[in-house]
Structure formats: C-alpha cells, structure tokens
Amino acid sequence: MCNAFLAFALELAMLVFVAWWALALDDALWTRLLIAVAAVGALVVLWGAFASPKARVPLPAAGTVAVKALAFGAGAAALWGLGLSAAAIAFAVLAAANTAVTTYVRRPRPA
Structure with a gap:
C-alpha cells in the first residue's frame, strides 16, 4: 500500500517536473505553455x-520497466535542466527503487 502511494506520488512529481522545466524555458509564454502541455500530455x-x-x-x-525508465528519466532530466542536479539524482534513485519493488510485487507467481 505504501509503495503504491509512493508510485503515484512519483508519477505526479514527474509530470510536475516536466511542466516546470517547460515553463522555465527562455521562449515566449505561449511557446512555453504549448511545450508544457505537449510534453505532459x-x-x-x-x-x-x-x-x-x-x-x-x-x-x-x-517493456513496462523500459517505459517507466523513459518517463521517470524525463522527470529527472527536467530537474537536471532546471539546475537541480542533486534533486534529479535523488528522484531517479527513488523512482528506480520504487519501480523495482513494484515489478517484484507484481511478478507472476509459479503455480
């Protein structure tokens, strides 16, 4: 139960980090909003x-782990792009650990 809550929190954080990165770009506001909406979408x-x-x-x-690595990697890269390298590393490690536990818990059991 705690792992599921942590997984959900990490998923939401990933989306927030990507939107935050897009909105911090040095472009026109409409361009930043378009990039944020497209990336999060x-x-x-x-x-x-x-x-x-x-x-x-x-x-x-x-395959599921690869998709999660890509998505969480985008969140970590967004933090890195914002200049928050320690937070990016912490997020990546926490997301990887949570994904490993989730994958282990959801594995098929032999009969």
Whole structure:
C-alpha cells in the first residue's frame, strides 16, 4: 500500500517536473505553455497506454520497466535542466527503487 502511494506520488512529481522545466524555458509564454502541455500530455498517454496497472497495451515486465525508465528519466532530466542536479539524482534513485519493488510485487507467481 505504501509503495503504491509512493508510485503515484512519483508519477505526479514527474509530470510536475516536466511542466516546470517547460515553463522555465527562455521562449515566449505561449511557446512555453504549448511545450508544457505537449510534453505532459505525451507522458500521460505513454504512461496510460503502457505503464499503468490497467494499461491498454499490456507489455511484458521488461517493456513496462523500459517505459517507466523513459518517463521517470524525463522527470529527472527536467530537474537536471532546471539546475537541480542533486534533486534529479535523488528522484531517479527513488523512482528506480520504487519501480523495482513494484515489478517484484507484481511478478507472476509459479503455480
């Protein structure tokens, strides 16, 4: 239960970090908003289609982990791009540990 709550919090944080990075760019406001909406929207669609517990396209465990690594990597890269390297590393480590535990817990059990 705690791991599921942490997973959800990390997923939301990932989206916030990507939006924050996009809004901090040195472009016109409409461009920053467009990039933020597009980036967050792409992550939401990617996550919902391939990584969520009720994914529309179920993947083998390795595929799900790869999609999660890509999405969480985007969140960590966004923090890094904002100049928050320690936070980026901490987020990446926490997301990797949480993904490992989630993958272990959800693995199929032999009969």
